[in-house]
Amino acid sequence: MIVGNLKEIARYKGISKNIDTAIDFVLNNDLINLPIGKSEIDGKNVYYMRQSYTCKDISECVSESHNNYIDLQIVLSGCEGFAYTHINHPSLSVKIPYNPEKDVTKYDGCDEFMMPLTANMYALVFPEDVHKPTIKCDDSVVEKLVIKIKL
Numbered sequence: 001m002i003v004g005n006l007k008e009i010a011r012y013k014g015i016s017k018n019i020d021t022a023i024d025f026v027l028n029n030d031l032i033n034l035p036i037g038k039s040e041i042d043g044k045n046v047y048y049m050r051q052s053y054t055c056k057d058i059s060e061c062v063s064e065s066h067n068n069y070i071d072l073q074i075v076l077s078g079c080e081g082f083a084y085t086h087i088n089h090p091s092l093s094v095k096i097p098y099n100p101e102k103d104v105t106k107y108d109g110c111d112e113f114m115m116p117l118t119a120n121m122y123a124l125v126f127p128e129d130v131h132k133p134t135i136k137c138d139d140s141v142v143e144k145l146v147i148k149i150k151l
Contacts, residue, residue, distance in 0.1 A: 001084050001131070002124040003115065006074065009122065019124075021046045022072050022147045031145050032076045045150045052143050055080050055136040063107040063132040067098065070149040071125040073133060075117040078142035081135025085112035087128045127151070 002012065010027065013020050025041050025048075034050045041047055058081065065087055073082070085092060089112055096106035107130055116137050117123060125131050134142075 001126065001129040004122060006120045006122060012124065018045050018149045019070070022149050031074065032143060034145065046147065048145055048147045050145050052141060053134065054141055055134050058135045061132045061135050063109060063130050065105050065127060065130045066103045067127055068103045068151055070151060072122060072147040072149060073125065074122040074145045075119060076143040076145060077119045078140035079137035080117045080133060080142045081114055081137050082117045082123055083111050083114040083132035083135060085109065085130050087130050092130060
């Protein structure tokens with residue numbers, strides 16, 4: 001997993017064509033004004049989900065991983081807690097097995113590392129990164145963009 005500020009995201013260009021497509025989209029669009037919902041950037045290779053929500057207590061949040069897509073999760077405004085652990089961490093157990101239609105496995109556990117993501121911060125989450133987003137930091141409404149990047 002890579003966590004950083006959007007002003008440094010261009011340094012990760014060159015990892016893959018689809019990551020480059022996502023980074024170019026981020027650098028060349030007004031992200032906060034994108035419409036809520038799902039839209040394609042490059043068909044099923046790169047697409048986004050623009051979201052607005054209030055975060056939840058950590059006990060209500062779900063730990064997950066994806067096999068076929070990388071997540072680029074960008075907080076546009078507000079504050080969100082974000083937990084992470086490696087997929088081989090002994091504290092994890094599969095709660096709901098892999099669903100290929102939704103490209104997700106859900107877990108119990110995943111509180112090894114936790115950090116706040118605030119405006120203009122992102123997490124680039126790979127298949128081995130079990131993550132738990134949407135954790136409440138405060139009462140702010142979170143504006144977020146999740147870009148799904150096909151491996």
